[in-house]
Amino acid sequence: MVGASEIASAVGPGFLPWTWVIAVLPLASAALILFFGKRTPGKGPVYGIAAVGTGWVLSLVVLWHFVQGGGPLERSVAWFQVGPLHMELGELVDGLTAVMLVVVTSISLAVQVYSLGYMKGDARYTWFYVALSLFTAAMLNVVTANNLFQLLVGWEVMGLCSYLLIGHWWEEKVNSNAAIKAFITTRIGDVPFLFGIFALTFATGFTTSNIRVIAERISSGEVSTMLVAAAALLLFGGTMGKSAQFPLHVWLPDAMQGPTPVSALIHAATMVTAGVYLVGRLFDVFVHANAHVLQYVGVIGGITMLGAALLAFVQDDIKRVLAYSTISQLAYMVAGMSMGPAGRTAGFFHLFTHAFFKALLFLGAGSVIHSAHSNNMSEMGGLRKNMPVTFWTFAIGAAALAGVFPLAGFWSKDELLTVAQENGHPVLFVVLLGTALLTAFYMTRAVWMTFFGEYRGQGHPHESPVSMTGPLVALAAASAGVGFLGAPQLGAVFGKWVFYQEAEKAVFVPWVALASTAAALFGILAGYSLYKRYREPDPLRAYAGAVYGVLENKYYMDDFYMRWIIRPIQYPVAVAVNWSNQRILDGAVNGVAVVTRASAWVVNLFDQRVVDGAVNEAAEITGETGGVLRALQTGNVQWYAALLFIGVVVAAVLITRA
Amino acid sequence: MTGQEYAFVVLALVGTVGAVRLVTAKNVVHAALYLVVTLAMVGSIYLVLGAEFVGWVQILIYVGAIVILFLFGLMLTKAPIGRESLDNQQRGLALLVALAVLAGLVFLIQDAFHWGDRKMNLVHNTTGEVGRSIFQHYVLPFEAVSFILLAALIGAVVLARREERE
Amino acid sequence: MIRLPLVLFFSAVLFSTGVYGVLARRNGVLVLMSIELMLNAVNVNLVAFSQYVRDIGGQVFALFVIAVAAAEVGIGLAIVILIFRNRESINVDEVSLLKW
Numbered sequence: 037m038v039g040a041s042e043i044a045s046a047v048g049p050g051f052l053p054w055t056w057v058i059a060v061l062p063l064a065s066a067a068l069i070l071f072f073g074k075r076t077p078g079k080g081p082v083y084g085i086a087a088v089g090t091g092w093v094l095s096l097v098v099l100w101h102f103v104q105g106g107g108p109l110e111r112s113v114a115w116f117q118v119g120p121l122h123m124e125l126g127e128l129v130d131g132l133t134a135v136m137l138v139v140v141t142s143i144s145l146a147v148q149v150y151s152l153g154y155m156k157g158d159a160r161y162t163w164f165y166v167a168l169s170l171f172t173a174a175m176l177n178v179v180t181a182n183n184l185f186q187l188l189v190g191w192e193v194m195g196l197c198s199y200l201l202i203g204h205w206w207e208e209k210v211n212s213n214a215a216i217k218a219f220i221t222t223r224i225g226d227v228p229f230l231f232g233i234f235a236l237t238f239a240t241g242f243t244t245s246n247i248r249v250i251a252e253r254i255s256s257g258e259v260s261t262m263l264v265a266a267a268a269l270l271l272f273g274g275t276m277g278k279s280a281q282f283p284l285h286v287w288l289p290d291a292m293q294g295p296t297p298v299s300a301l302i303h304a305a306t307m308v309t310a311g312v313y314l315v316g317r318l319f320d321v322f323v324h325a326n327a328h329v330l331q332y333v334g335v336i337g338g339i340t341m342l343g344a345a346l347l348a349f350v351q352d353d354i355k356r357v358l359a360y361s362t363i364s365q366l367a368y369m370v371a372g373m374s375m376g377p378a379g380r381t382a383g384f385f386h387l388f389t390h391a392f393f394k395a396l397l398f399l400g401a402g403s404v405i406h407s408a409h410s411n412n413m414s415e416m417g418g419l420r421k422n423m424p425v426t427f428w429t430f431a432i433g434a435a436a437l438a439g440v441f442p443l444a445g446f447w448s449k450d451e452l453l454t455v456a457q458e459n460g461h462p463v464l465f466v467v468l469l470g471t472a473l474l475t476a477f478y479m480t481r482a483v484w485m486t487f488f489g490e491y492r493g494q495g496h497p498h499e500s501p502v503s504m505t506g507p508l509v510a511l512a513a514a515s516a517g518v519g520f521l522g523a524p525q526l527g528a529v530f531g532k533w534v535f536y537q538e539a540e541k542a543v544f545v546p547w548v549a550l551a552s553t554a555a556a557l558f559g560i561l562a563g564y565s566l567y568k569r570y571r572e573p574d575p576l577r578a579y580a581g582a583v584y585g586v587l588e589n590k591y592y593m594d595d596f597y598m599r600w601i602i603r604p605i606q607y608p609v610a611v612a613v614n615w616s617n618q619r620i621l622d623g624a625v626n627g628v629a630v631v632t633r634a635s636a637w638v639v640n641l642f643d644q645r646v647v648d649g650a651v652n653e654a655a656e657i658t659g660e661t662g663g664v665l666r667a668l669q670t671g672n673v674q675w676y677a678a679l680l681f682i683g684v685v686v687a688a689v690l691i692t693r694a
Numbered sequence: 695m696t697g698q699e700y701a702f703v704v705l706a707l708v709g710t711v712g713a714v715r716l717v718t719a720k721n722v723v724h725a726a727l728y729l730v731v732t733l734a735m736v737g738s739i740y741l742v743l744g745a746e747f748v749g750w751v752q753i754l755i756y757v758g759a760i761v762i763l764f765l766f767g768l769m770l771t772k773a774p775i776g777r778e779s780l781d782n783q784q785r786g787l788a789l790l791v792a793l794a795v796l797a798g799l800v801f802l803i804q805d806a807f808h809w810g811d812r813k814m815n816l817v818h819n820t821t822g823e824v825g826r827s828i829f830q831h832y833v834l835p836f837e838a839v840s841f842i843l844l845a846a847l848i849g850a851v852v853l854a855r856r857e858e859r860e
Numbered sequence: 861m862i863r864l865p866l867v868l869f870f871s872a873v874l875f876s877t878g879v880y881g882v883l884a885r886r887n888g889v890l891v892l893m894s895i896e897l898m899l900n901a902v903n904v905n906l907v908a909f910s911q912y913v914r915d916i917g918g919q920v921f922a923l924f925v926i927a928v929a930a931a932e933v934g935i936g937l938a939i940v941i942l943i944f945r946n947r948e949s950i951n952v953d954e955v956s957l958l959k960w
Binding site for chain 3: 696698699702703706709710713714716717720722725726732733736739740742743744745747749750751755756759760763766767768770771780781782783784785787788789790793795796799801803804807809811812813814815816817818819823825826827828831832835836839842843845846847849850851854856
């Protein structure tokens with residue numbers, strides 16, 4: 037069964053029906069690298085880069101279709117059927133998909149080229165590219181899937197790849213711990229997500245999980261508001277995990293233990309945006325749910341954005357500064373989603389621009405770490421002269437993130453602020469503006485501590501190879517340029533690609549633009565005046581006092597989780613696992629002997645003093661029983677066969693007689 | 695007793711004698727030749743029963759191919775001659791177990807199909823019918839068997855190949 | 861017309877002879893031959909029941925058994941030759957590694 041439906045279009049489908057190829061290409065390259073990578077000259081990256089490069093070109097072709105004003109397309113083949121539930125494999129390609137495809141393939145391409153230099157000489161170089169390719173394929177699957185179960189497959193594969201890549205250098209315990217933390221924390225969000233999918237499938241009478249069918253069903257009002265609200269809240273649980281929203285944000289800073297290109301690809305530009313994408317893709321669910329659901333989304337976004345931005349103030353690890361910044365910017369997007377259709381477009385625009393400059397910042401940080409051999413900004417400084425390309429590109433990225441006119445961040449932040457102001461969200465407006473100020477401050481701090489003053493680290497830093505600076509320059513150009521796609525003065529074309537129901541017209545409110553620019557400039561000036569000369573300890577410590585300690589301890593959230601959630605669960609689980617090891621696994625091995633002493637064991641379990649005796653006793657019984665049984669075990673195959681035949685005859689007679 | 699039954703009994707008796715001589719022969723090559731007798735008789739029985747294709751396959755594959763394989767195996771492993779070197783020490787136990795199996799089987803057959811009241815109508819099955827059945831209903835097992843043969847081929851090559859010595 | 865139990869009894873005799881051969885022979889190749897006897901007994905049963913219940917599937921499975929038997933002999937002989945190469949003997953009762 038092949039079903040194709042085009043949903044109102046002025047332009048022919050063109051390349052659209054083959055969009056799935058973009059997602060399959062990196063999957064194929066992952067397999068190629070896995071099987072032939074080590075035998076290929078250059079150890080395998082060539083497949084990954086070729087696949088994602090082709091994917092990038094094809095994504096632009098897909099986007100071009102929407103630039104011309106083409107309509108969306110859905111296509112699927114039957115996968116399998118369980119009872120009434122039809123599972124399908126398909127693609128749903130609209131403007132949002134096209135934009136996401138471009139983002140994912142661009143960043144993945146940049147990161148894979150960059151890794152040629154960064155990961156050079158790594159012991160698991162080839163494997164690294166396998167995971168990168170697989171990850172790219174999974175993310176592309178998420179953005180093209182036309183049904184929730186297919187989306188879930190990509191979603192979980194991303195979780196797996198994230199785990200593999202964070203723990204890429206698993207020889208160090210910190211790294212593998214971070215990988216486990218990321219995996220389990222996102223998994224906590226995935227459980228409600230899965231139940232959200234069940235709820236939506238239930239809304240269609242368990243017939244399909246097709247996103248468009250679900251959206252139509254919910255828009256037509258056939259589904260009870262309670263069910264929709266529950267589904268929306270459950271789905272948002274998945275978003276909180278994947279997009280690192282409060283209170284499940286704790287994994288993302290730790291995920292910085294992975295190689296820096298991974299941080300750029302997964303923990304800044306793509307995977308973490310999957311949560312935001314999910315909200316936008318299933319926007320009907322959120323819009324038609326109880327109004328409080330969107331408010332709740334906004335509140336979570338607001339808390340996360342301010343909280344994470346403040347934490348970025350006290351970090352010394354340059355990647356952690358960027359990690360908290362990522363959490364804060366993701367919250368921007370989530371908050372955008374909470375402000376209705378116009379906010380959805382603005383949020384996706386921010387996702388779009390943020391992907392470029394945050395990837396740029398991470399790769400820049402990677403370049404710095406690569407040459408200074410440390411993550412800590414206290415061991416950097418003065419790198420401006422040694423690494424001019426890295427410095428200039430990083431500065432562009434930081435300015436874009438801070439929202440300096442006319443870089444990308446300015447336009448997307450301005451659009452979010454305008455939407456908040458126009459649609460009557462005064463509190464969010466203030467929070468967004470405040471976060472913009474904080475962002476400008478901590479980015480200035482990071483830039484000054486890293487690139488200005490005197491070099492405080494070991495050795496002689498030097499500029500990175502072309503394979504690393506090349507992607508930096510390309511991303512810097514993108515960070516400077518992509519903002520104009522959403523500029524109201526230029527027609528805000530972005531709103532014509534990504535919209536809910538009808539195309540968004542961006543408005544330009546001069547005083548909002550002025551306010552955001554003022555906030556950015558104030559943040560930069562404040563940062564400059566505090567950090568223009570490097571001082572130890574951090575001058576902020578004196579001003580902030582006790583608050584500084586709270587921030588340094590991340591609001592004590594990790595300690596809270598450790599003390600009240602992980603330990604209480606961990607201990608009984610450990611006891612249970614230990615118990616099952618002792619009793620079930622060993623029991624099976626010891627076979628007859630353990631069965632013999634099982635009754636004694638149960639009695640002794642409650643009597644601690646007899647346990648020692650029981651262990652010795654058990655060993656003796658095992659030995660004696662074994663001594664008797666070993667006479668049967670001659671090692672002669674024919675003897676075994678004779679026993680087998682006798683057993684079969686006896687069994688056959690018994691069965692027929694019974 | 696019909697004519698077909700007489701034919702069957704004769705073939706079955708020859709086959710049984712061949713089988714018994716196979717498991718008692720003092721010379722391995724003789725044993726292989728007795729195997730040929732038994733397999734040929736079984737093949738003839740298939741023909742009497744009307745299973746034409748299975749009968750010819752039995753003769754082609756078993757008598758033609760598998761016995762040759764056995765002869766090669768014997769050739770490559772130069773087995774000694776004489777009862778004591780061919781049989782092991784537990785001949786008595788083996789006989790006991792075999793008789794127990796026979797008794798059990800006879801008992802079960804007797805129990806399930808009382809002597810003489812179940813008769814087979816011997817309809818001649820053509821090769822075409824077998825072919826249709828395989829390729830209409832048993833394509834998947836057929837493919838699986840082809841895989842098993844391939845795996846066995848590779849496995850046998852890998853096992854029997856001499857390690858190259860440096 | 862052939863009475864079904866007649867064929868079944870022949871098959872039972874063939875099978876038991878095979879069992880005796882498997883248990884009593886010490887030469888690996890002879891053990892494999894005896895296994896062939898047992899497989900043939902199974903095939904006789906399959907063909908007989910195929911005629912009895914008028915279902916050609918039984919014959920198809922007899923063919924499958926023949927194919928699998930061919931594979932089994934191939935592998936079996938390869939193992940025997942391997943053992944012979946390592947121990948200069950293919951006596952099954954001397955290969956008693958199958959114990960702890």
